[in-house]
Amino acid sequence: MASTTRGFTEQFVLCLPMLFTLLALVVMASPSFAGLRYVPQIWVVSLFFWRVYSPAAAPYWAIFLAGILYDILTGAPLGVHAVAALASGFVLEKFARPLVRLSFKMLWLGAAAFTAVLLIFSLIAAVIAGGNVTPAWLLATWIATTASYPLWHGLFALMLRLLPAGTLRG
C-alpha cells in the first residue's frame, strides 16, 4: 500500500514539469501578453532542460501534446510544432548525456542550438504545410528564447530537486 502511494506521488511529481510547460503555453496565450511582439518560447526551453536532465519528465508523447497545443493556440498548421519538437528532441537525445556534465555556458549554447534546430524544423514543416512564416519573427524569437534561458534554467533546477533520483540522467 505504502509503495503504491509512493509510486503515485512519484508519478505525480514526474508529471509536474510537463504540466508546467503546458500551463506556460496557455498563459503565454493570455491577452495580457498581446502587447509583446517577441515572447520567449518557454515551452522550448522546458523541453530542452527536461530532455537533458530527466527524459522521464518529458516523454515523447507529452512533447507531441505540447506541440499540438502550441499549433492550436497560435493558429499554425496542425502538426508543425509537434513534428518539429519531436524531431528536435530526438536529435537532442544524441547529445544529452555529455551535455549534463558540461559547464553552464556550454549548456546555454546547447539550448541556443536546440532552439535554432526546433525553429528550423518548424520552418521546414510550415513550408510543407503551406503556412505563412515570417523569418524575422523566427530570428527575434530565437534571440528572446536564448537570452531568457538562464532565468528558466534556475527555475527548472529548483523543480529538478523534487524529482525522484532514479529518473535523473547522469
Add this chain to the structure above:
Amino acid sequence: MARFRDTMVRSQSSSSLLVQKILVVFLVLTGITFLVLGRLNHPTLQAARLQAISMVSPIVNVVSAPVEAVSSVITDWDALMSAHKMNAKLRAENDSLRHWQSVAVALSRENANLRTLARYKPVVQTAYLTAKVVGHSQSAFGQGLLLNVGAADGVKPYQPVIDAFGLVGRAVEVGESASRLMLITDPASRIPVTVGTSGQRAIITGAADGLLQLLFVPPSHSIKVGDMVMTTEDGGLLPSALAIGEVTKIDGRHVSVKPMRAVGSADYVRVVQFMAPNANSVSK
C-alpha cells in the same frame, strides 16, 4: 546467475529503447499525417481543429484570469499615476468633440432627409455581437485573437471584427463556441480599402514591422500622408467605412499605413454580422 541478471537488464533496457523509438516514429508519422491532411484542407481535420479551439478557449480563459488580474492592477496603477495629465488632455479633446458632435448630428439629419427624398433603400443590414478576447497569438505563422463566441452564437467565417477604433480583423476559424480571428496586421490578411477623399481603391495587408501596407496601388496615385484608410464593400465581404488606419509614409507605390491603435489590444471586440447585397441570409 549474475551474468543472467545482466543479460536480462540489458535486454529489458534495449526493448524499452525500441519501444521509445517506435513511439517516436508513430508520433512523427501522426504529425506528418496532420500536416498533409491540413494541406489538403481535409474536412475531418478542419472539424477536429475547430473542436479543439472550442475546447481550449475556456481553459485559456480560466488559466489567464490570474495573469489578467495582475496585469489590470498594474494598468490601473499606471492610469492612476497619469490621471491628472490624462484629465486635462481629455477635457481638451472633449471640447473639440462637442463641436464635431453638433456637425455630425446636423449631417446625419441632412443625410436622412436626402435619403427620404431620393427614396434610398439601404443595401446592407448589419448586426453586432460582442465577444471577449480570451487569447492572442503572435507567431511566425500569423497574428490572431481567440474569441469566446462561435458558430452557436451566429459567427460565420470571414465576418469582420471591430473594436472602438475600427477594424481589427476577420474570423477565419469558427468553432462551435469559440473562434479565431486573423488580425489586419497579419501578413496573410488581405482587405479591400479606399484611401482618403480621392477614394483610391487598394488592398491592405500586414507588414513585418507592425504597420500595414497598401498593395495594388497604381503608379499615378493621389494618396497623401495623413489620408484615412477605410474598408470598402468591394467584393461584398465587408461593410464600407470601417476605419483601418492613416497613411504615414509614401515611397512611390510603397504606401505604409499606421493602424488606428495597437491592433488586438482590446479586451472586448464586436463581430460585425454583415449581410452583403444579394446575400441570402444574415444571422441575428
